[in-house]
Amino acid sequence: MNIEFYREYCIKKPGVTESFPFDNNTLVFKVMNKMFALCDVDLFTGVNLKCDPERAIQLREQYDAIIPGYHMNKTHWNTVQMDETVPDKLFLELIDHSYELIVESLPKKAREELAELS
Template identity: 75%
Template sequence: MNIEEYREYCIRKPGVTEGFPFDSNTLVFKVMGKMFALADVELFRTINLKCDPDRAIQLRESYEGIKPGYHMNKQHWNTVDTDGSVGDKLLYELIDHSYTLIVDSLPKKLKEELANYE
């Protein structure tokens, strides 16, 4: 996966916006205002993704390229290498998982708004 494929995959999900709230290099994707993915656009060595805590532990034990979230809550976020050590199929699945976790945690009103995007 390259930065263009990553961006295109994230931005086409319903209710997603993108921006640079932290600095000019860190591209952040949010669904209904809540962050679900971020990466450095210049280096694109890793992606930070939200993850179920139990699954996060399992993934970290199974894949060398998945580590506790860098500068994030390490219980709920993973930093995933984009160097090929984690296959694209799993990367896409983990992006979907992160997006779904955020959508599932949205208040009812925002979930109703999001339904209008689909």
């Protein structure tokens, strides 16, 4: 997986924007102004993704390359290290999961606006 594919995969989702709100290196993807994925664009050594707390623990136990979210709430975020030990299919599924968690947490009006974009 490379950063170009990762970026294209994230940005094609409905309602997604990308920005550098923290510094010039940290690329953040948001849906309806709420973060669901972020990474360092220069290094691309790990991607922070939101995750259901129970699933987060299971993933950390199963994969050495999935750790508690770096600089994030460790209960709700994982960092997926880009060391090629996490299958690409799972990585993409985790991006989808993160996006869906954020969408589910949006107010009804925002979800309706997002549905219109789909």
